[in-house]
């Protein structure tokens with residue numbers, strides 16, 4: 001129980017899910033000790049941030065183009 | 068051995084370059100077009116094409132080299148391992164970089180394409196089944212542009228000409244070196260107005276107005292088509308643009324106005340039955356035959372026969388009404404804006420006296436002109 005994934009590790013795991021590559025060692029750690037709910041919540045939060053990021057990117061591109 | 072492979076790959080590259088040059092001559096490639104936007108679309112297309120070629124060469128090159136170099140007859144032993152995070156990260160990051168590198172110029176072109184501001188000329192384009200209507204909004208001029216390929220070429224009874232199905236009775240005349248804004252909409256179903264030389268392709272949707280723009284650099288004739296399946300004659304509603312100098316454009320506008328006045332004057336004079344029948348046949352073949360067929364027999368279940376039709380042989384007022392105002396909810400359109408008074412009178416007379424229909428009476432252009440005027444007045448208020 002002591003090696004429960006930390007918040008930071010959960011975040012990294014979710015990000016590697018976004019990226020599409022995860023090491024086998026981390027995957028085993030997550031599946032052995034992690035709780036699904038934390039990953040789902042972090043995932044939703046990250047998805048929201050991703051959408052905001054895309055919006056900002058488009059705004060920035062448009063402002064560069066002078067629109 | 069390795070040297071030989073490099074040579075093989077090299078000649079493969081040479082071959083690709085060669086076929087690309089040759090394909091430009093066969094016109095299978097995208098055209099560079101005649102506007103700055105079409106030029107940058109073309110450049111984007113070629114850049115991305117060559118990036119894809121380079122990727123293919125690298126990936127397949129490494130693959131074939133590995134297969135060849137590590138073949139069994141040379142005693143190669145498969146190395147058994149599972150996953151390698153580093154390799155996976157690399158082959159994910161490289162495509163991301165390539166995609167972003169392509170997205171940067173593509174975004175710049177897209178932004179340019181959508182910038183319809185500061186246009187000097189507005190042309191409204193309306194899709195109809197199956198023709199285009201052009202409204203020069205600042206010049207109170209509008210007309211329909213119909214396919215002009217003769218029916219006998221379509222039915223294989225005559226040889227097909229060079230611009231088969233890409234020719235119309237009235238060109239969309241536009242000035243060069245002028246920013247022109249197109250406002251696209253439709254009268255019935257979704258069409259799409261597409262002219263490759265301008266790199267403009269935009270949907271014409273009923274109830275919506277889409278915008279596009281162009282600045283044509285070179286005078287010339289540019290042809291295009293409807294690019295959204297819109298029914299039976301989708302392939303028979305081409306676009307023909309005639310780009311002319313600014314002076315010629317102004318001259319053309321003036322001429323078009325004179326012609327309109329002459330039309331109106333023609334409607335006032337007395338027409339003989341023969342004259343009306345002659346003109347009526349032309350109008351009929353151009354505007355009606357697509358549905359009611361050249362011999363007036365129609366298409367059972369879809370387009371009624373006019374030969375022997377109760378309407379064409381019945382009360383004149385009812386006949387005039389359906390041709391002028393159409394029948395809503397059916398493919399029978401209102402022709403009051405599409406044809407002049409003379410053309411309407413001629414085609415109605417023709418229908419009442421052709422293919423064995425023989426009422427012997429003429430509908431006069433003046434009579435139609437009187438019917439047309441009040442509603443035009445209303446529309447202008």
Ligand SMILES: [Cu+2]
Pocket residue numbers: 194197257258259293294295296297301304
């Ligand atoms: Cu169409």
